[in-house]
Amino acid sequence: MPIHTKTIGTVGRDYSTLQAWEDDLDDGTNAANNTTGYVAGEDAVGEVYADSTFTGSLVLTGGDVVGLNSVTLTVPVAERHDGTAGTGAKMTAGINIQESGGDEFVVEWIEIDLGGGGGPAINTNSSAFTKVPSIRNMLVHDQSGGSSFVGFAYAAARDCQVLNSIFYDNTRNTSLVVYGLALDSDRPDGGCFNNTVYNVANAGSGDAYGISINTDSANARVRNNISMGTTSSTGTPKDFNFGGSTNLTSSNNLSGDDTADDGGGSDHQISKTIADQFVSTVAGSEDLHLKAGSDAIGNGVDLGTTPSGVEIDINSRDRDAEGDTWDIGAHQTFSAAAFQAAWGANATTIAG
Secondary structure (H helix, E strand, C coil), X not given: CCEEEEEECCCCCCECCHHHHHHHHHCCCCCCCCCCCCCCCCEEEEEECCCCEECCCEEEXXXXXXXXXXXXXXXXXXXXXXXXXXXXXXXXXXXXXXXXXXXXXXXECCEEEEEEECCCCEECCCCCCCCCCEEECCEEEEECCCCCCECCEEECCCCCEEECCXXXXXXXXXXXXXXXXXXXXXXXXXXXXXXXXXXXXXXXXXXXXXXXXXXXXXXXXXXXXXXXXXXXXXXXXEEEEXXXXXXXXXXXXXXXXXXXXXXXXXXXXXXXXXXXXXXXXCCCCCEEEECCCCCCCCCCCCCCCCCCCCCECCCCCECXXXXXCCCCCCCCCCCHHHHHHHHCCCXXXXXX
């Protein structure tokens, strides 16, 4: 399929806002830029640059009128975050995917800093898509207040695929449930893989769930995820919450409480200490890369290259191509031996 790429940013870009780019996906003339518009069968790509902080929310409806094959909102390699706040292309409001046709959606490599505002940061629940959206390599943080639903990613009735992303600091005082990820996970192209979720907190009477899977489907896959630091004042906190454990595929998840294995499966790490896992959980300076000695290191399951992009970690490391023993979570560490093999015999730094 032909790829049609447009740039989004401040300096010399095709569009200055995310929504302006999206609005032209169905415009056969692309009148806003006086150029050839999108046509049927194309793969539409929007490249987001870090020369601008995008303050408005984004509603993605796709190119159904034109008949696009896929829609990808991405960030050029040099503009991507490194898994910590303020290091790449950033927006300060959420993304609502409302596509109702056959486009394939990918949203990746963007930092969403809600700055204490409401959510959800990513919402696919009102879509009626035929292809499940893929959310990958995202950095999402600092959410509170807002709508009756509070979660980083909301797909409780409409599935989405969430890969290799870091979510942290979702706090609220409510009688409702506060979520990190709320996923339906009943589609064969959905699932939750290699994510890190930290500090989902309810100061009220409602429950709090770090990763919540709404259905007990044979298509549900929950593998290689970390969820820790889930708290509730008087409600029930769970790092992992499963709708059932009979049919889904769950393995190699890690929790601070004893819920990582509540979905059945094997090779889970439960009741682990937060301080042993991450570089920093200091408020305002969070760095959820794995630290030396983390229980997540070497305890993941090798997922190969399925689904697409599952092998690429939060720092763009290709676990599959590098032959890594997979870690749990969004960050893949690599050993001194691997570093030396890549960079020469004099290399001694352990990097990840």
